[in-house]
Amino acid sequence: MHLSALELTAAIAAVLVGASVQGSIGFGMNLVVVPVLALLEPAALPAVAVLLGLPLSITMVRHEHHAVDRRGVTWIFVGRIPGTVAGAWIVTAVSTAALSVVVGFAVLAAVAMSVVGGVYLVRRRNCVLAGAAAGVMGTAAGIGGPPVALLYQHHDGPVIRSTLAASFLVGTMLSSATLAVTGSLGWDHVGLAAALTPAALVGAVLSRVTHGIGGGWLHAAVLAFAALSAIVAIVNGLV
Numbered sequence: 758m759h760l761s762a763l764e765l766t767a768a769i770a771a772v773l774v775g776a777s778v779q780g781s782i783g784f785g786m787n788l789v790v791v792p793v794l795a796l797l798e799p800a801a802l803p804a805v806a807v808l809l810g811l812p813l814s815i816t817m818v819r820h821e822h823h824a825v826d827r828r829g830v831t832w833i834f835v836g837r838i839p840g841t842v843a844g845a846w847i848v849t850a851v852s853t854a855a856l857s858v859v860v861g862f863a864v865l866a867a868v869a870m871s872v873v874g875g876v877y878l879v880r881r882r883n884c885v886l887a888g889a890a891a892g893v894m895g896t897a898a899g900i901g902g903p904p905v906a907l908l909y910q911h912h913d914g915p916v917i918r919s920t921l922a923a924s925f926l927v928g929t930m931l932s933s934a935t936l937a938v939t940g941s942l943g944w945d946h947v948g949l950a951a952a953l954t955p956a957a958l959v960g961a962v963l964s965r966v967t968h969g970i971g972g973g974w975l976h977a978a979v980l981a982f983a984a985l986s987a988i989v990a991i992v993n994g995l996v
Contacts (some may be wrong), residue, residue: 758930760798760887760949761800761859763881763986764797764798765952767793768790768793768794768949768953769952769953769956770956770958771789771790771793771794772786772789772790772809772953772956772960773788773942773959773960773963774789774958774960775787775788775789775957775960776813776957776958776959776960776961776963776964777960777961777963777964778954778960778964779817779902779960779961779964780813780816780817780918780960780961780963780965781905781964782917783902783906783909783914783917783918783921783922784902784903784905784906784910784921784925785902786809786810786813786957786960787806787809787810787869787899787900787902788864788867788871788900788902788903788980788983789807789862789882789983789984790797790899791803791806791864791898791899791900792811792860792861792864792983792986792987792989793986794806795857795861795986795987795990795993795994796986796989796990796993797852799854799856799857799860799926799990799994800853801946801949802856802898802899803844803848803856803860803898803899803932803936803941804859804899804936804941804942804943804946804950804992805897805899805946805949805950805953806899806900807895807896807929807932807933807936807942808899808929808933808942808946808947809950809951809953809954809957810899810925810926810929811926811930811933812954812957812958813922813925813957813958813960813961814922814925814926814929814956815926815945816961817918817919817922817941817961818919818923818926820965821915821918821919821922822919823915824913824915824916824918824919824920825916825919825920825922825923826870826879826909826916826920827923828886829879829884829908829909829920829924830920830923830924830927832881832884832885832888833884833885833887833888833891833905833924833928834888834904834924834927834928834931834986835884835885835888836884836885836887836888836889836890836891837844837888837889837891837892837895837901837924837927837928837931838892838931839889839892840888840889840890840891840892840893840894840895840896840914841892841893841895841896841931841932841935842892842935843892843893843896843897844892844893844894844895844896844897844898844932844935845897845928845932845935845936845938845939845941847859847893847896847897848896848897848939848941849939849940849941854994855994856897856994857990857991857993858990858991858995859897859898860897860898860900860987860990860992861987861988861989861994862987862991863894863897863898863900863984864898864900864983864984864986864987864990865916865984865987865988866894866903867894867900867902867903867983868983868984868987870903870904870906870907871906871907871980872980873907878893879908879909879912881909883908884908885976886904887904887905887907887908887984888904888905888928889922890904891904891905891924891928892928892931892932895925895928895929895932896932896935896936901925901928901929901932902921902925905920905921905924906921909921924981957979973976974991
């Protein structure tokens with residue numbers, strides 16, 4: 758990874774803000790982090806974003822483990838397996854510049870999913886489909902939250918946060934292993950993820966103070982930032 762001190766500072770700030778958002782509303786860290794990394798160092802993606810999900814997910818599951826929808830997480834994981842394989846294939850099949858474009862469009866798709874209304878029943882078929890979509894997006898771009906968040910958007914806060922965290926945890930482990938096997942995750946990715954992890958943990962702690970505070974405008978601000986950053990990443994990848 759070739760990050761200057763200023764770029765590393767920007768990445769740390771993005772992780773801190775993103776982790777605070779995710780701890781508050783259940784998802785959103787990589788909606789902030791992935792577009793920033795795509796601009797700073799596209800080669801860091803998707804591996805660094807995937808690895809960053811591990812410590813944050815563990816922290817969130819431990820904090821609200823009593824509210825996890827275990828049946829839903831099981832079927833989400835079933836769907837995530839083929840989705841992860843497809844996402845890993847995308848990573849190995851495209852160049853770094855092309856991956857920046859893929860990541861940008863994945864972010865825009867995630868934003869679109871996040872603003873879709875409607876009520877979706879948490880049943881086996883929907884969980885498997887959400888898991889498959891999360892597997893593709895999470896492995897190829899590091900953003901696997903929106904499909905699952907869409908499924909649970911009308912549930913109580915603790916259920917949303919804990920269930921999403923549990924699905925992220927098992928999905929991230931699967932994605933990390935798959936990327937490692939395909940050669941898309943190396944020690945340089947691990948090193949950068951380790952450098953950014955303290956910011957993720959601090960953000961998770963800060964989020965416990967902000968649960969339920971300004972959730973609506975915070976959600977909107979994250980989506981607007983993610984969409985703008987994604988467009989810039991797409992343009993950079995194309996030119």
